[in-house]
Amino acid sequence: MSRILIIAEHDGETLNASTAKCVSCAQAIGSDIDIAVLGDGIDEVAAQAATLDSVSKVIAVNAAHLAAPLAANWAPEALSLAADYSHVLGPSTTLGRDLMPRIAALAGVNQVSDIMEVSGPTAFKRPIYAGNAIVDVEAAEGAKVIATARIASWKAAGNSGGATVEQRAASSSAAGHTRYVGLESGGGERPDLQSASRVVSGGRAMGSEENFGLVYSLADKLGAGVGASRAAVDAGYCPNDMQVGQTGKIIAPDLYLAFGISGAIQHVTGIKDAGTIVAVNKDSEAPIFEISDIGLVGDLFKVMPELESLLG
Amino acid sequence: MKILVGIKRVVDYNVRVRVRPDGSGVDTDGVKMSVNPFDEIALEEALRIKEAGNAEEVIVVTAGGDECQQQLRTGLAMGADRAIQIQTSESLQPLSIARALLKVIEREDPGLVLLGKQAIDGDNSQTGQMLAALWDRPQATFASKMVLNGNTATVTREVDAGLETIEVDLPAVVTVDLRMNEPRFVKLPDIMKAKRKPLDVIPLADLGVTVEGDLKVHHFAPPPQRQKGIMVEDAAQLVQELKSRGLI
Numbered sequence: 001m002s003r004i005l006i007i008a009e010h011d012g013e014t015l016n017a018s019t020a021k022c023v024s025c026a027q028a029i030g031s032d033i034d035i036a037v038l039g040d041g042i043d044e045v046a047a048q049a050a051t052l053d054s055v056s057k058v059i060a061v062n063a064a065h066l067a068a069p070l071a072a073n074w075a076p077e078a079l080s081l082a083a084d085y086s087h088v089l090g091p092s093t094t095l096g097r098d099l100m101p102r103i104a105a106l107a108g109v110n111q112v113s114d115i116m117e118v119s120g121p122t123a124f125k126r127p128i129y130a131g132n133a134i135v136d137v138e139a140a141e142g143a144k145v146i147a148t149a150r151i152a153s154w155k156a157a158g159n160s161g162g163a164t165v166e167q168r169a170a171s172s173s174a175a176g177h178t179r180y181v182g183l184e185s186g187g188g189e190r191p192d193l194q195s196a197s198r199v200v201s202g203g204r205a206m207g208s209e210e211n212f213g214l215v216y217s218l219a220d221k222l223g224a225g226v227g228a229s230r231a232a233v234d235a236g237y238c239p240n241d242m243q244v245g246q247t248g249k250i251i252a253p254d255l256y257l258a259f260g261i262s263g264a265i266q267h268v269t270g271i272k273d274a275g276t277i278v279a280v281n282k283d284s285e286a287p288i289f290e291i292s293d294i295g296l297v298g299d300l301f302k303v304m305p306e307l308e309s310l311l312g
Numbered sequence: 313m314k315i316l317v318g319i320k321r322v323v324d325y326n327v328r329v330r331v332r333p334d335g336s337g338v339d340t341d342g343v344k345m346s347v348n349p350f351d352e353i354a355l356e357e358a359l360r361i362k363e364a365g366n367a368e369e370v371i372v373v374t375a376g377g378d379e380c381q382q383q384l385r386t387g388l389a390m391g392a393d394r395a396i397q398i399q400t401s402e403s404l405q406p407l408s409i410a411r412a413l414l415k416v417i418e419r420e421d422p423g424l425v426l427l428g429k430q431a432i433d434g435d436n437s438q439t440g441q442m443l444a445a446l447w448d449r450p451q452a453t454f455a456s457k458m459v460l461n462g463n464t465a466t467v468t469r470e471v472d473a474g475l476e477t478i479e480v481d482l483p484a485v486v487t488v489d490l491r492m493n494e495p496r497f498v499k500l501p502d503i504m505k506a507k508r509k510p511l512d513v514i515p516l517a518d519l520g521v522t523v524e525g526d527l528k529v530h531h532f533a534p535p536p537q538r539q540k541g542i543m544v545e546d547a548a549q550l551v552q553e554l555k556s557r558g559l560i
């Protein structure tokens with residue numbers, strides 16, 4: 001029988017949407033699902049986790065050394081909780097990708113990265129080669145499954161659950177060798193890129209940080225999150241946390257609008273799961289048109305202001 | 313201090329990878345192979361640290377078949393002092409690679425281990441974190457900036473929420489992101505010079521690492537393809553189309 005433990009992602013106050021997506025992945029594996037919330041002063045986060053559908057129990061571990069999500073501190077704690085479970089699941093976000101392999105190594109198993117589909121309790125599909133191939137992988141018999149759920153592949157679980165919250169004392173102590181200094185957040189008030197239902201993205205063709213303002217204002221008209229190609233980030237037009245693609249964020253909004261993005265495979269792999277892809281590019285041969293649902297050959301400096309005024 | 317840099321031979325990032333019709337793997341026959349792009353950045357960073365006088369030796373290490381010596385030579389041509397091949401004909405999964413790298417660490421005693429944040433073939437993004445766990449040392453993953461200050465390093469990490477800064481004691485494992493630096497180009501004389509630099513070959517079994525607990529990989533399939541959609545003429549038509557599909 002599968003017993004699944006999900007490691008919650010949060011910022012100390014709010015549960016990250018990736019956790020509800022992990023719950024959906026867990027539901028495909030089995031029905032016995034608990035969530036661990038590690039942190040310091042996280043009662044509110046634990047209460048949020050307790051509302052997720054199909055979750056039986058939330059284990060809250062409060063300790064000063066767990067306040068920041070340092071893998072060196074979280075992994076030993078997660079490992080000790082994992083003793084009672086057959087599966088430990090985290091999100092494919094930077095948190096999960098940092099943390100879960102550290103847990104897996106301590107548990108002596110290989111990790112299943114980026115589960116996109118569950119074929120059985122220990123059998124999964126995952127993407128490799130920037131999504132150019134999908135492989136079937138199976139965990140070794142009897143071994144603990146430690147995995148990340150590819151969050152673009154899973155819808156968030158609902159909020160009508162009522163799990164119990166159990167407080168547990170930390171069994172680990174601080175790994176003195178790693179210290180958290182701080183976080184400089186790039187995004188502002190706009191919808192979170194990874195959970196936004198609409199995303200507007202700009203590429204190298206935006207030309208400057210100032211011009212990138214066109215992306216923000218159109219996004220605001222649409223209530224959309226803002227994304228970018230790597231070229232736009234590297235050129236300094238926008239912060240790194242907006243990068244979409246193989247080495248940025250893999251997203252699955254209902255609507256994705258790409259302006260002045262050529263459609264390199266490393267970018268496209270980040271948007272393949274979008275509902276509808278719209279591309280505006282002045283080059284009719286741009287590869288992005290091969291995968292877009294609606295294409296428009298044109299100059300973005302003309303099209304973007306027009307769109308903005310048409311949207312009222 | 314010595315710096316150990318892990319490099320992996322992978323299909324070049326410009327190659328359009330195709331799955332073999334029988335689903336047994338991806339087609340790598342005659343395909344261009346390169347050093348994993350992140351690993352080049354890791355090596356570049358190591359070389360800069362050495363050039364700044366903060367390290368004495370840069371060692372590149374790979375676990376793989378003899379064909380990987382080509383990528384080790386590239387590393388030597390870039391400026392690494394010597395190379396180690398952990399020789400195996402099996403394709404190892406991250407836990408085994410981490411175990412093997414740990415054995416090399418025990419022999420070489422490096423002050424810093426630099427790896428890529430992910431290998432672009434398997435896209436696992438696990439090896440560095442696993443190595444740090446087994447070594448019981450700090451990990452700083454997805455690094456875009458690193459400042460060494462004696463026995464510690466301050467590392468800026470590219471995380472989903474922005475830029476996170478952590479401080480780690482050395483030795484530590486740092487996995488690098490693309491924005492850390494731009495790797496240098498290899499010049500022809502350096503390629504000649506690299507041929508004379510030492511390259512040690514250590515069979516995996518000699519390190520006492522046994523491969524176990526691997527995930528079974530059954531079948532490779534091409535991803536579902538998105539179809540090319542329609543083209544519209546102007547912004548007005550685009551808005552109309554989005555409205556008719558109920559998207560705005």
Ligand SMILES: Cc1cc2nc3c(=O)[nH]c(=O)nc-3n(C[C@H](O)[C@H](O)[C@H](O)COP(=O)(O)OP(=O)(O)OC[C@H]3O[C@@H](n4cnc5c(N)ncnc54)[C@H](O)[C@@H]3O)c2cc1C
Nearest residue numbers: 203204205229230231245246247248260261262267282300
């Ligand atoms: C290991 C690796 C990982 C990578 N990971 C990522 C990743 O995660 N995300 C990512 O995005 N990239 C990634 N890349 C980079 C990727 O290969 C491309 O270089 C990048 O996506 C290009 O960005 P772009 O489309 O904005 O720029 P370009 O390719 O330069 O395209 C600009 C486009 O704008 C169009 N254009 C120019 N002017 C106008 C105008 N006035 N109006 C309309 N259109 C115009 C041009 O026709 C062109 O198609 C990665 C690369 C490597 C090697």
Ligand SMILES: Nc1ncnc2c1ncn2[C@@H]1O[C@H](COP(=O)(O)O)[C@@H](O)[C@H]1O
Nearest residue numbers: 318374375427428430431436437438439
């Ligand atoms: N076979 C290997 N030999 C040496 N280093 C490796 C090997 N495989 C992975 N690495 C290192 O580990 C990083 C992450 O790889 P992965 O965990 O497979 O995504 C790579 O960027 C390399 O630096």
